[in-house]
Structures are given as structure tokens and as C-alpha cells.
Amino acid sequence: MTSPPTAANRVLLLHGIWNAKAWLRPLAARLRREGFVPEVFGYASVFGGPEVAVPRLVARLRDSEPVAVLGHSLGGLIALEALRRSPGLPVTRVVCLGSPLRGSGAARGLAGSAWTAPALGRSASLLQSGFERWDGQPQVGMVAGNVAHGLGRYFARFEGESDGTVALEETRLPGLAAHCVVASSHSGLVFSDAAARQAAHFLREGRFLVS
Numbered sequence: 434m435t436s437p438p439t440a441a442n443r444v445l446l447l448h449g450i451w452n453a454k455a456w457l458r459p460l461a462a463r464l465r466r467e468g469f470v471p472e473v474f475g476y477a478s479v480f481g482g483p484e485v486a487v488p489r490l491v492a493r494l495r496d497s498e499p500v501a502v503l504g505h506s507l508g509g510l511i512a513l514e515a516l517r518r519s520p521g522l523p524v525t526r527v528v529c530l531g532s533p534l535r536g537s538g539a540a541r542g543l544a545g546s547a548w549t550a551p552a553l554g555r556s557a558s559l560l561q562s563g564f565e566r567w568d569g570q571p572q573v574g575m576v577a578g579n580v581a582h583g584l585g586r587y588f589a590r591f592e593g594e595s596d597g598t599v600a601l602e603e604t605r606l607p608g609l610a611a612h613c614v615v616a617s618s619h620s621g622l623v624f625s626d627a628a629a630r631q632a633a634h635f636l637r638e639g640r641f642l643v644s
Contacts, residue, residue, distance in 0.1 A: 442469045443498065444636060447490075449506030450478040450556055456623060457505070463629035464503075469636070478507055482555025483514055490515040494522040501636045502571075505530040505623055506599070509575075510559050516569045526639060527573045528632045530622040533599045534575070534606035536563035567608030574635040576628045577604040578617035596622070613641040 444464060446457045454475040461471040474493060476486035490511060494500065502524055504512040509532025516522060533540070540560035543549040553560060567573050578596030594601045598619035605612060615627040622628045634642045 443500040444469045444471050445493070445497075445500050445502050446471055446473045447502065447504040447508030447511055448473070448475070448478070449504075449508050450553070450560070452478070452505075460503075460505075460623050460629060463626065464633060467629070467633035469501075469633065476511070478556055479552070479554030482557075483511055483559045484555065486511050487515045487518060491519045491522065494524060495519070497523055499523040499525050501526045501528070503528045503530065503632055503636070504532060506532055506619065507556055507560060508532070509534065510563065513564060513567065513569070513573065514559060516571060517564075520569065524571045526636050527571050528635050529573065529575045529604070530628060530632070531578055531596055531599050531604065531617075531619050532575070533560065533603040534563050534567075534609075535603045536561055537598075537603060538600060539598055563603070564606060567606055572610035572635075572639050573606075573608070574611040574632075574639075574641060575604050575606070575609055575613070576622065576631050576635075576641075577601055577612065577614050578619060578622050578625075578628075579614050580616055580618045580621065582618040582621075610639060611635060611641050 448456050454473040457473050464471045502512045509529030537560045579594045582597040596619040617625040631641050
């Protein structure tokens with residue numbers, strides 16, 4: 434008989450911009466093998482943006498048993514914005530995969546052109562600005578990539594390492610509980626065994642595996 438989900442193994446997954454729920458199925462399968470019970474939260478990243486997604490996420494979390502959250506890219510920003518606006522939600526820990534928590538240079542590059550700015554839609558402001566620091570209650574861990582394959586390199590000049598879309602420095606938000614780097618591109622973080630293992634360990638222990 435399968436044990437019922439508990440606060441220790443429930444995890445809500447959020448995709449990034451230009452993606453949908455199906456994008457996270459491989460990651461959900463990896464977390465399931467790690468003993469978690471994943472659920473994917475879908476939202477309209479371009480036409481709805483944070484002003485639609487954040488209240489929906491807050492409502493979903495408010496009615497929830499304690500749950501962890503894992504967000505890829507924009508999904509991590511959406512998760513922290515929801516927790517910032519509504520402190521006290523029953524969220525245990527948060528893992529961000531390659532989220533530009535300090536603001537995205539690639540997004541600012543896209544926004545600087547009339548031809549490419551519409552691609553960011555209503556998520557443009559949050560992607561460009563990010564946060565100054567994290568002071569919320571749930572522990573937040575970051576799994577970043579350092580394989581520079583991605584469209585972002587065509588819109589931003591990265592100083593130092595990047596995952597091809599997000600610079601490592603853009604992932605190092607003050608106030609994070611832990612930060613680790615795996616060999617992956619930005620999109621590849623969703624499909625990476627190493628990223629999934631690190632995420633699972635942080636969700637269980639509040640720290641990453643020592644590499």
C-alpha cells in the first residue's frame with residue numbers, strides 16, 4: 434500500500450517563461466523516484482505574468498497542506514514573489530533552478546528592442562528587476578548551471594560563468610540558505626539528473642550535496 438503524501442515529500446513545481454506544465458514532466462518523474470509527490474502548477478507566463486500567476490499561486494498554497502516549491506527560471510521568481518506578498522504560507526522549503534533572482538541581463542537586453550520586447554510579455558518587469566535579498570521564512574536554495582548554451586548569450590554580455598541564459602552572479606541572491614552549481618545549460622536544468630539530486634537533497638535536508 435502506498436503511503437499518503439506528507440509535508441516532507443509534497444512538492445509543487447513551477448515552469449519558466451515560454452513553457453507549459455508538460456515541460457516539467459521529466460523533472461517530476463525524477464523527483465518521484467526520489468520519494469517525492471510532485472504536482473505541476475501551470476500559469477500563463479507571457480500573457481498573464483506575475484499579476485495573474487502570483488494571486489493564483491497564493492490561493493493554491495493557502496489552501497494546501499505544508500508543501501515544498503521548486504521553480505525553474507521565472508518559476509522561482511514567481512514563487513518568491515508569492516511568498517514575499519503573503520508571508521506565512523505553508524511552504525517548507527524552496528528550490529530555484531537557474532532563476533535570475535537578482536534580475537536578468539538577458540531580459541533587459543530583450544526589453545531594449547522593440548522587436549524582441551513583446552516576447553517577455555507581462556513578466557518583463559519581474560524578470561528584469563528580480564529582488565534585492567531574501568528575508569522570508571522558508572529556506573531557499575539555488576541550483577545554477579554553468580554550461581553556456583542558450584539564447585540569452587545573444588542578448589546579454591555575461592561577466593563570468595553562465596548557463597547561456599542566466600549569469601551565475603544573477604543567481605546569487607543575498608539571503609539564500611544554500612547555492613550550488615551543476616554542469617548544465619539553462620534549459621537543461623529541468624532534465625539534469627544532477628540538478629534533480631541536488632534539489633531533492635535540499636528539500637529533505639536544507640543543504641546541498643557536497644560535490
